[in-house]
Amino acid sequence: MLPDDWHLNDDVDDFLAQAGDFLCSRAALHNTPLTDIEKLRMHRRTAADHDGQAAVFGRLESQGEVRAIFYLTPRGRLGLTPLSVAQTDTLAAHLAGLGHSPANVIADHDTAGAFAESWQQCTGAAPELFWRTHLYRLGTLTPPEPRPKGQGRLTAVKDRGQVVSWCREFCVDVGEQRSIDLIDAGAWDDSRFGDRHFTFWETPDGTPVSMAAATSVIGGMVRVDPVYTPAHLRGRGYAGAVTVEASRAALTAGATDVVLFTDPDNPTSNALYQRLGYVHLADFAGYRFSYGAPETG
CATH class of the missing domain: 3.40.630.30 (Gcn5-related N-acetyltransferase (GNAT))
Structure with a gap:
């Protein structure tokens, strides 16, 4: 178990048993995690065999309830539900400490920007904004x-x-x-x-x-x-x-x-x-990370 009530898991079925209700509670806002994690669930054996590693899932709990989640795909896509700046700082430190190196992060606008800054401060990886979008929900x-x-x-x-x-x-x-x-x-x-x-x-x-x-x-x-x-x-x-x-x-x-x-x-x-009839719900963003090559000599 990690500090600050973060729980990590590499079993997608077990993760969904713990966090599925949270994801469905705001299905519109959580639409990308829902579809990404379902695709990982359907293709978990193929993905792990092809990419040489399994996906990683995490849930943030407080007073026995799930408050947020993350998932890191075998190809390095990090998905987040809304987090505070303090929470992105903590998560970045945990992921770096475990040796993870996400290729990019996708989340709501504020969370994506906060994590990109946290990850840069923690690892030195330079973030680059590559995706901006509006999310609409049908009325x-x-x-x-x-x-x-x-x-x-x-x-x-x-x-x-x-x-x-x-x-x-x-x-x-x-x-x-x-x-x-x-x-x-x-x-x-x-x-x-x-x-x-x-x-x-x-x-x-x-x-x-x-x-x-x-x-x-x-x-x-x-x-x-x-x-x-x-x-x-x-x-x-x-x-x-x-x-x-x-x-x-x-x-x-x-x-x-x-x-x-x-x-x-x-x-x-x-x-x-x-x-x-679609109504603006939120803004989302994606940042990719550039990791500097190690110095020689």
């Missing part, structure tokens, strides 16, 4: 008016080629090189899209013109991600229409929290999702 779903001609359709096996192609185009647009590499290597199931459910918006003649993906329901939460329309088809209302279809499918599947992330620098998409 009352409001279909766009007028709606573009056509209809939504859940994809099938025959659509795999189109889905893969559009996901790659999306990654090129947003600069997700790791996802591009996995797609190009034929490792679709290992990419972040491998476990998603996809919806097309089709024109009346059956031509797909836009796509939205969604996670499975986890803890009552579904995240819509990504939404993609090819550049030459944008500005016609397809993105809004397909987002509504994917959101409606999530509600039908039993989701109580439907969320999505947006680029803060894209006012068009932020305005669109608000018109559809």
Whole structure:
């Protein structure tokens, strides 16, 4: 057991038995830990064998209740729920003392920034901001008016080629090189899209013109991600229409929290999702760490 009531574990099932209720208590805010940890649970043997190490999980308890968690994936992604500056200082010292070297950290804006500073002070690793985003949660779903001609359709096996192609185009647009590499290597199931459910918006003649993906329901939460329309088809209302279809499918599947992330620098998409009924919930950030090479001689 670590000081300050941090408990570490490398057994994902045992961790979820202890911390699952906490994660589900604020499923919208905890959407990334929920999906990341579920993916680790589903692929724990493959991940450990491939990367040579297991994931590490931690929960912060006070008066017998879980107050926060962290998880560190085999590839070095550190995920955090909200922490104070004092708590990030303590956690950074613990992780460094145990020999862990996260490649990056993802959390709400304040926590990510606090941990990045704590980690730099503790280890000397230089943080670099690489991801900023708004988190929205669906309030009352409001279909766009007028709606573009056509209809939504859940994809099938025959659509795999189109889905893969559009996901790659999306990654090129947003600069997700790791996802591009996995797609190009034929490792679709290992990419972040491998476990998603996809919806097309089709024109009346059956031509797909836009796509939205969604996670499975986890803890009552579904995240819509990504939404993609090819550049030459944008500005016609397809993105809004397909987002509504994917959101409606999530509600039908039993989701109580439907969320999505947006680029803060894209006012068009932020305005669109608000018109559809999504409400701003929080801001998130990601920092990657650069570790200096050891001196020679």
